[in-house]
Structure formats: C-alpha cells, structure tokens
Amino acid sequence: MVNTTRLQTILANSPVGDVLPAIAQLNLPDWWLAGGAVRNTVWRSLFGENCQLIINDFDIAFFNYQGDAKATPQEYRSQELAAKTTLTNQFPEYKFDIKNQASFARWRSGRRSYNSTEEGVADWLHTATAVGVRLNTQGEWHFFTPYGLDDLFDGIIRPTPAHTNNPDAEKKADSFLQKCSNLRKVG
Secondary structure, eight states, rough: OOHHHHHHHHHHSSSSHHHHHHHHHHHHHTEEEEEEEHHHHHHHHHHHGOOOOOOEEEEEOOOOSSSSTTTHHHHHHHHHHHHHHHHHOOOOOSOOEEEGGGGHHHSSOOOOSSSSSSHHHHHHBTTTTEEEEEOOOOOOOEEEEEEOOHHHHHHHOOGGGTTTTTTHHHHHHHHHHHHHOOOOOOO
C-alpha cells in the first residue's frame, strides 16, 4: 500500500497524471496504462537528471474480444486507432501506443494469445515495465503490479519469467543502462 501511494504521488505530478483522466474517458474495456511512461517517470523521479529515460509514448493496453475467431486484424485495430486519434488530438505533443490484447497474437507473429489485459501486461519484457495504472469512473487510482513494485523503486531491470532468456529483454535492458547508469540489471 505504501508503494502504491508513492507511485500515485509520482505519477499524479507528471504528464501521466495529465493524460490518465483522458484515457479513462475513452471507456476502453479492461484498460491499463503501463510500460515506459510509468517506468521512466518513476526512474526519472528517483534518479533525476542522471537518468535520461523519458516518456517516448503512452502504452495503453485493453481487452476487447470480438467474439469471432475469423475477425480480421483490421476489425480489432479500429478501436485502437479511434482511441489513438482522440488522444493525439487532445495531446498532440505525445505519442500513444494502444493495443487490444485480445488481438495481439493476430498481428504480432510468434506471440501467444492473451485472455485478459492483465495477462498481456504481465508478459511484458521486464518486471518494472509490467506495472499498470488506471482511473475508475470516480477518478480513483488502481494499480496492477504482478511482480510488485520493489524492482521499479529499486531501479532494477529484471526480465519477467517468460523472458529470462530472451535476447530482446537483454538488449532492452542494456539500452536502459546506457541512459540511466543508476539502474542495476538482475537475472
């Protein structure tokens, strides 16, 4: 509970806090903002100017199964594109990457299908990246932290269990270290 309060305080006073209410207004099913926007905001807050990791984009994951195994990737992508257009019009200075986790395996070869947004986010490369945040309709903050928040707050880059031997996770970890020498690579 203490770490989620700390996380909320950091994010509320950042671009994440500005954009989060607009994401909530999209009413995407089972959505989470996760990834680099959350991770980099925290690490920049903790390590200051020594950490050159910035928000490159806002990764928004949601889950909307179309109920048709024959649905095309384009049919799944229409909701993503509409949400991206809305947010880009509101915040032209930011980039948005919005992905329906129900269709992920349809357009990303070699990836397995997910049964929920949470399953998709938990499968991201690193534990500090697999942290989700959202607002409910009353504006209350909610968090999805399948691996806890210790790695995020301790500046640890650790692959999630599915990616312990993944060269992409290793390469990404090295790129984080190049921009933020305060981080530590584990596992």
